[in-house]
Amino acid sequence: MKKLKLVLFLSVLGVGVTAAVIYSGIVNVAADEPHSDLVYWLLEATRENSITKAAENIKVPDLTDPELLLSGGVDYEFMCASCHLKPGQRKSDMSLGLYPTPPNLAVSNDSHEGHEHGDDRQADRNNFWVIKHGIKASGMPAWGKTHDDQRIWAMVAFIKRLPSLTPEQYQILTAIE
Structure with missing residues (x-):
């Protein structure tokens, strides 16, 4: 009792x-005052584990198709670059004004380098899920409401190649015909 x-x-x-x-x-x-270390860790761990769990059964298509790279590049330029930046860019008004700060997708993420093929595919699944569903209270919209899966996979394919692009290559791949 x-x-x-x-x-x-x-x-x-x-x-x-x-x-x-x-x-x-x-x-x-x-948004201009950071969380305490504990709150930041709790939110970060919750977000990462939630995305990985939600994305674990997504089937990753062949992302090496050059057409995916081209169509994903145009979408990235118009929908993502103002927050997630371009090759050679270190900051933007959007990237500075958001909290948490959006990841700079134009630079290599050392935490994914050297991982096995399965981990790379999990990163692709996670990227697809985030682009499709967005992240609450972060500024990341749910593009799945306006874009089909093929178009989202094209953005995933482009993001995968983005860190290896020079500013000149980026400009070519993101130009509208």
Whole structure:
């Protein structure tokens, strides 16, 4: 009986503290002020694990088709580059103003280098899922509402090649005919 009372007390206390935090306005939601290290870690870990879990059964098509690279390049230029940047670009008004800061997709991600083929395919699945479904409260829209899967896979194919492109190659691949 004492354990039940303790659990009930802790539950009521937890609800009370949560309500106090929500209604007091003490949590700073400004995009120009970073989260505490603990909150940042919790959000980052939750996001990464959620995406990996949601994307684990997505079938990755052949992303080496040059047509995918070309069509994905045009979409990247118009839909992604202002936040995720271009080769040779270090920042933009959008990349500086968003929090969390969007990843610079034009530079190599060392955390994925040297991984086995399966991990590379998981990165492709994760990228597809993020582009299709977006990420809540991050500025990343859900492009799946307006773009079919083929078009999203084209963006994934382009993003995969993006870190190896020079600014000149990027300009050629993203030019509209």
